[in-house]
Amino acid sequence: MKKISIFLIACMIATGLCTIAAADSNVAEQVQIGNRNDAYIEQTGTENQAYQNQSDEFNTATVYQIGTGNIAQQQQTVYGNDAVIDQDGTANSAVQEQTGDLNMATIYQNGTGNYADQYQEGSSQIAYIEQSQAHNTAYQMQFGDGNIAEIKQGGQFNMAEQLQDGSKNSATIDQKGTASRDNLAGQWQIGEANTAAITQQGAENTAYQYQEGTANNADIRQNGSRNWAGDFFFNVQPGQEQYGSGNSAAINQNGMDNRAYQYQDGTGNVSNILQTGNAHDGAVAGASFGAETYQYGELNQAFVVQNDTNNYSYAVQDGVANYSSQTQSGSMNISYLSQTGIGNSAVCVQH
Numbered sequence: 001m002k003k004i005s006i007f008l009i010a011c012m013i014a015t016g017l018c019t020i021a022a023a024d025s026n027v028a029e030q031v032q033i034g035n036r037n038d039a040y041i042e043q044t045g046t047e048n049q050a051y052q053n054q055s056d057e058f059n060t061a062t063v064y065q066i067g068t069g070n071i072a073q074q075q076q077t078v079y080g081n082d083a084v085i086d087q088d089g090t091a092n093s094a095v096q097e098q099t100g101d102l103n104m105a106t107i108y109q110n111g112t113g114n115y116a117d118q119y120q121e122g123s124s125q126i127a128y129i130e131q132s133q134a135h136n137t138a139y140q141m142q143f144g145d146g147n148i149a150e151i152k153q154g155g156q157f158n159m160a161e162q163l164q165d166g167s168k169n170s171a172t173i174d175q176k177g178t179a180s181r182d183n184l185a186g187q188w189q190i191g192e193a194n195t196a197a198i199t200q201q202g203a204e205n206t207a208y209q210y211q212e213g214t215a216n217n218a219d220i221r222q223n224g225s226r227n228w229a230g231d232f233f234f235n236v237q238p239g240q241e242q243y244g245s246g247n248s249a250a251i252n253q254n255g256m257d258n259r260a261y262q263y264q265d266g267t268g269n270v271s272n273i274l275q276t277g278n279a280h281d282g283a284v285a286g287a288s289f290g291a292e293t294y295q296y297g298e299l300n301q302a303f304v305v306q307n308d309t310n311n312y313s314y315a316v317q318d319g320v321a322n323y324s325s326q327t328q329s330g331s332m333n334i335s336y337l338s339q340t341g342i343g344n345s346a347v348c349v350q351h
Contacts, residue, residue, distance in 0.1 A: 153175045
């Protein structure tokens, strides 16, 4: 094994170019244009590749690679950006590109065949990806200023996507556990000051969230097997959709074969679904989801709790300050609720 250590500083509008191929077939290439940029590559193993390109001032790029066949690429433009790639294993690939000022991007990968991609355009953004074991895939794209995105994956065959368009949005995905498998998560946020979080643990979980507007909050938590917040595989339908301002939606699933969907359009609406048990999948009512909630207007609140097995609930509210609560225990219960107007309240309890 041969160890390559390169430290390159480009000073005072100088251009630095370095390409090295060692006996162990590692390749390192660095290009810097501008002032006071720092670039560092260290590789141990065989057939690793690292490429770095920096422009303007005070950018820092660092690559550490151990193993075989890893590829790292980084490109930074303008002022004060910081990018780090650390890979340990086989056939991992990482790409980072930052445009703007004072952005930070970090990727840690440990395992085999992991792939991570981060792209940031704007200023003062933070993106972080950490992947372990094998075949995890993560994407993050941020446009605007002050966005924060974080992905952690542990287990097998996880995939995560996050796209934020606007400013001051925050998105977090955490898929974890040594037995975690075939998880898929998404999150799309367009607007400003939106927050989205997904946590999945178990097997074959699917989650998707889409938000458009300002100061919306969406949260999906799944623990178990074959839970679907949304029906991504069949209908490409997100588990939660929100449009407007100040809306909050949460789905919490614990069990097997549960499906939930929420839609909100307006201002200050709150919608929560809690599913425990198994097979709340809509089959009893010929529906695609075991729990569905739709809200239009302002300051509406909808709450759903499903326990035991194979229950179905449906709620739609249109207006202002309406309240609904649906609680189901036992099996084969079906609940439909519809409210239009101002200040309505409905409660349904089924055992």
